[in-house]
Amino acid sequence: AVGVLLAAWGVPLLVSLASRSLPRLHNVGINLQVLATTVGAALLTGLLFGVVPALQSVRGISTVALKEGGAGVGTGTVHARAGGAFVIAQMALTLMLLVGAGLLGRSFVKLMTLEPGFDPEHALVAQVNLPAARYGTTAQKLALAQVVIERAGALPGVTAAAVSTGTPLAVGAFGTIRVPDQPAQSEAPWGSVTAATPDFFRALAIPLRRGRLFVPGDGGASRPVVVNEALVNTFFPGQDPIGRHVAFFGGRIGTIIGVVGNTRELSLSAEPPPVIYEPLVDDAQSFLKVIVRTAGDPAALAAPLRAALRTLDPELPIDALQPMRQMMAESVATQRFYATLVAIFAGLALLMAAAGLYALISYGVVRRTHELGVRIALGADAGRVLRLVVGRGAVLALLGIVLGAGGAIATTRVLKSFLFEITATDPVTFVGAALGLVVVALIASYLPARRATRVDPIVALRTE
Incomplete structure (x- = not known):
């Protein structure tokens, strides 16, 4: 009886620690089948370890x-x-x-x-899904992104606000990457591509290693891109990558203007892959990742940020509003x-x-x-x-x-x-x-x- 009570208390606690991706997690619990199996095993164990010694004693x-x-x-x-x-x-x-x-x-x-390559402390991330009926064009998406940055940046304690199509541990897109002026490889390396606004790197405290970051007005025909050190080590070992070109899925070719530190993209345990960052104006998607950095507790900013987004569009779907530290915890x-x-x-x-x-x-x-x-x-x-x-x-x-x-x-x-x-x-x-x-x-x-x-x-x- 004591064991059943402990199990009734402990099983929900264990389930709360499990990953949401664990198969059939919702089916885990105490039911009649579990109780019958447990009682049967307990009785069998008691009989086995009680009767056998008793028989030995009688014979001895x-x-x-x-x-x-x-x-x-x-x-x-x-x-x-x-x-x-x-x-x-x-x-x-x-x-x-x-x-x-x-x-x-x-x-x-x-x-x-x-060390994940970014600073998760004081960072808050939200995903906003854009209904096609109201945000079907690139201009509408970019206009909303700009207003979101302005409203989020005006919240008390916010030191940086940005919008992107992906974040570390939640990549936006993944595909093959190559360098146009290099011989084609039999198996082109894979990497992630994230479109972001200029303050993206400051919001996540991703360090600049060489060159420069995005500034307002970047994008368009010149297609400037920022890459990480893993991409440089893969395609330009021992070379200066600034001014070189990289091609990624969709036939896009970008010119490297800067190099930033590596970040854990797929998971904390996976090695950083090559990453290409491009201006949001070049690849606006049907969703936005809103990233804000605050001087205080990011969890305390969740409600104000949600309210600010609601004022822009009361019917705007907002998912996964959580501190970056919580995202890291969920990834493991x-x-x-x-x-x-x-x-x-x-x-x-x-x-x-x-x-x-x-x-x-x-x-x-x-x-x-x-x-x-x-x-x-x-x-x-x-x-x-x-x-x-x-x-x-x-x-x-x-x-x-x-x-x-x-x-x-x-x-x-x-x-x-x-x-x-x-x-x-x-x-x-x-x-x-x-x-x-x-x-x-x-x-x-x-x-x-x-x-x-x-x-x-x-x-x-x-x-x-």
């Missing part, structure tokens, strides 16, 4: 054992060995989960601390979800492994009460008894770690596609997970070992 009871008060060595040894095997298996599986959680967690941290939602899920399973496995080891060591202390009493009576100090008992737990933990490390090396390969700037056999993660498991195992062994050091030899000998 001998007449001698009964005469000796039930301290039969045979049955106790079988139980101890079986318990030890289960604890080793628990430790191995726990290490595998800890390694998986560590790899996904470290990869997620690297993604979130990555899948990685965050899997890391959280595996971490939860690893934590539960660690808890069960610690409980299993604690129970086994406690059982061993009870079985060996007479032996420990004799040792203490013969002069064994508390430290020696402590090492004897804790040593048993340490051996089981080390055996589990050896098996778990081998299993982790074999299974973490499936995580390669989810990892970023970290290998599936990252030694830091493996060592950290192993050390963490050793610490937990020592703590779980130490608690019953402390009780063993307090055994009264007289009482122990009498009970035997």
Whole structure:
């Protein structure tokens, strides 16, 4: 019942962390089928781990054992060995989960601390879809874009406002790029093309590396374009690209006037592709990306920006009005979800492994009460008894770690596609997970070992 209540609380929380693109996410929940399966598995587990030891105990009871008060060595040894095997298996599986959680967690941290090529802080982005009935011509689209920039730029705290057909992590268009005066390649490189107004780069704090940015009046017959460093490295390595020409889909040819830094276009984990920026007047689309930079909290500007856009056209569809930082978080939602899920399973496995080891060591202390009493009576100090008992737990933990490390090396390969700037056999993660498991195992062994050091030899000998 407690587990069902925890699941009813935890499942919606996990679903909220998942990416919206996760298949059939809306079907995830607790229903009768899930409850029946869970209850059945719990009952089967209880029967399996309850009946089997009971049968072993019945078979292992001998007449001698009964005469000796039930301290039969045979049955106790079988139980101890079986318990030890289960604890080793628990430790191995726990290490595998800890390694998986560590790899996904470290990869997620690297993604979130990555330099994306732009400054997401204080940036707010909205998408405005333009109905063809009212904004069917290029002139109508450009006129609206100009008014949007003026209204957005007049909002309190706004330091820059721009309109574009795409942003980092939400590219506007993608196609092949080539250089007219270079030999044609068998497979032309692909890149993104974004049309933007002059303040686009300032609104996103994309740095200028060479040349100049757009100014009012750019566009038209001259077709000036700004490119990123990835495009320069692809087509003009070691050359000055200013004044050179690039051709992109649609038969358009632009003249390079400036070079800006690389930005993550497709996702945070994908390498920056070649990017061409052109003036909005050369490629106005049926939607607008409105980008504003503010001196304060961008989330606080969401309502004023929406209201300002509504005053221009009350029926204007406004989608995805959110801070750029939120866009970054959503771009790694899948990685965050899997890391959280595996971490939860690893934590539960660690808890069960610690409980299993604690129970086994406690059982061993009870079985060996007479032996420990004799040792203490013969002069064994508390430290020696402590090492004897804790040593048993340490051996089981080390055996589990050896098996778990081998299993982790074999299974973490499936995580390669989810990892970023970290290998599936990252030694830091493996060592950290192993050390963490050793610490937990020592703590779980130490608690019953402390009780063993307090055994009264007289009482122990009498009970035997």
